[in-house]
Amino acid sequence: MAVQAFPIQCDPTLLSDIRQYGKFDPTGCYQCGSCTVSCELVSDSATFPRKSIRYALLGLRAPLLRGLDPWICHDCGDCSLVCPRHSEPRISMITLRRFLCAQYEWTGIGARLLQSKAWYLGSLISVAVLTVLAIVGYHLWYVGMAAKDFATTPFGLDHMFPIMTYYTLAVALLPLLLLLSRIVHIWRLTMAGEGIGWTTYVRQAWVYAYQMVAQPLMRKCPEHGRWLQHGFLALGTVIMLAIKVFGLRWFQTDNIYPIYNPQRWLGYLAAGFIIYGIWGILYGRWRAQKEIYKETHFHDLVFPVLILATAISGLAAHSLRYLGFGLACHYVYALHVIIATPMLVIEMSFGKWSHMVYRPLALYFTAVKELATQQAPARKAVSDAI
Numbered sequence: 001m002a003v004q005a006f007p008i009q010c011d012p013t014l015l016s017d018i019r020q021y022g023k024f025d026p027t028g029c030y031q032c033g034s035c036t037v038s039c040e041l042v043s044d045s046a047t048f049p050r051k052s053i054r055y056a057l058l059g060l061r062a063p064l065l066r067g068l069d070p071w072i073c074h075d076c077g078d079c080s081l082v083c084p085r086h087s088e089p090r091i092s093m094i095t096l097r098r099f100l101c102a103q104y105e106w107t108g109i110g111a112r113l114l115q116s117k118a119w120y121l122g123s124l125i126s127v128a129v130l131t132v133l134a135i136v137g138y139h140l141w142y143v144g145m146a147a148k149d150f151a152t153t154p155f156g157l158d159h160m161f162p163i164m165t166y167y168t169l170a171v172a173l174l175p176l177l178l179l180l181s182r183i184v185h186i187w188r189l190t191m192a193g194e195g196i197g198w199t200t201y202v203r204q205a206w207v208y209a210y211q212m213v214a215q216p217l218m219r220k221c222p223e224h225g226r227w228l229q230h231g232f233l234a235l236g237t238v239i240m241l242a243i244k245v246f247g248l249r250w251f252q253t254d255n256i257y258p259i260y261n262p263q264r265w266l267g268y269l270a271a272g273f274i275i276y277g278i279w280g281i282l283y284g285r286w287r288a289q290k291e292i293y294k295e296t297h298f299h300d301l302v303f304p305v306l307i308l309a310t311a312i313s314g315l316a317a318h319s320l321r322y323l324g325f326g327l328a329c330h331y332v333y334a335l336h337v338i339i340a341t342p343m344l345v346i347e348m349s350f351g352k353w354s355h356m357v358y359r360p361l362a363l364y365f366t367a368v369k370e371l372a373t374q375q376a377p378a379r380k381a382v383s384d385a386i
């Protein structure tokens with residue numbers, strides 16, 4: 001009898017590769033299955049969290065990269081609570097997400113940054129320093145301000161148009177485009193071999209929008225209030241980003257508006273949403289009592305801290321302007337830009353924020369696969385009949 005070649009390749013380096021991205025220690029796992037039973041998201045097309053973890057342990061790189069499960073896991077921690085071996089499957093899923101982020105990223109920069117705190121901090125600081133240089137250069141050469149006037153001239157904000165509009169477009173939209181450019185690569189990794197027709201993708205397109213806006217999986221989290229908190233944070237960030245990218249001329253002005261003008265209350269509302277959402281995350285992680293906040297990795301902290309610092313510095317610049325402290329407002333506004341730029345450039349392109357694209361995408365692709373599976377018997381019956 002001929003011996004058949006086994007088509008699966010094991011890669012002994014996979015486990016050590018994954019461990020470069022954080023804690024991944026399920027070696028004590030004896031496959032009891034309690035984690036999978038406890039997970040609310042388990043379905044025929046997603047068998048949490050064991051499948052992905054098993055792939056990693058067995059060195060099955062290709063199936064791991066093809067899988068979307070780590071993005072569907074909403075980090076509720078139920079699996080870690082029930083694990084009799086304290087293998088912490090939730091933490092393994094978080095590390096797998098970081099590992100996958102680096103695999104989706106074609107420049108190689110993401111892998112460097114996500115593997116090393118020094119590189120990550122270095123990249124944030126480098127972008128901040130470039131921003132400082134851009135601000136100083138703008139005042140010295142574009143505006144023609146003498147260096148000695150830096151400490152004495154209250155300038156206002158209006159003078160920065162249109163350059164600030166182009167700047168905001170560049171630092172917000174370029175990282176977003178870079179992030180979106182990975183969708184094709186992720187499709188190739190996860191969907192290309194499935195032979196699914198484009199009509200199925202079109203039919204399920206609503207899933208992407210729905211998951212992006214409503215984030216229904218997080219609603220299942222036993223940690224009540226998390227969905228609302230995260231929803232407010234996401235909504236506040238999107239409103240603020242939209243204002244800054246599309247309505248900067250209207251928003252960033254030296255005019256003084258009454259409180260009922262949308263220019264003011266919309267800004268306060270967005271800032272309030274952001275601070276409320278971030279406060280919950282940072283407080284929870286500081287106390288580290290609930291399962292979802294245990295084991296905070298460096299990368300989990302940088303993003304919320306940067307969002308909070310951006311929101312507070314923006315509010316401070318606004319308050320100083322309304323209180324009539326022109327020079328202080330100008331300096332604090334510069335600080336606001338120096339914090340916001342690395343957050344947008346690094347966090348959106350390579351860091352935690354990329355999940356706003358990857359998560360809905362994974363859920364969309366999963367829905368496409370599910371529909372294609374449902375249609376398969378029907379398609380076969382039609383072709384048999386023909």
Ligand code: HEM
Pocket residue numbers: 073074075211212213215218230233234235237238281300303304355356357359360
């Ligand atoms: C502007 C958009 C978004 C922002 C600012 C944002 C922000 C955040 C932050 C700061 C965290 C960390 C929470 C923690 O450390 O405890 C987080 C986690 C999470 N987000 Fe978002 N998010 C956005 C969009 C989305 C979307 C579109 C989805 C889903 C479809 C999503 C699903 C999740 C999930 C499941 C978690 C928990 C697991 C994890 O930390 O990776 N987010 N989000």
Ligand code: SF4
Pocket residue numbers: 035038039040041048049072073074075076077078079080089090093
């Ligand atoms: S953390 Fe929650 S969603 Fe993720 S695998 Fe565990 S039980 Fe499932």
Ligand code: SF4
Pocket residue numbers: 026028029030031032033034035036050079082083084085086087088089
């Ligand atoms: S509950 Fe723990 S020991 Fe059981 S299969 Fe899951 S990770 Fe392994």
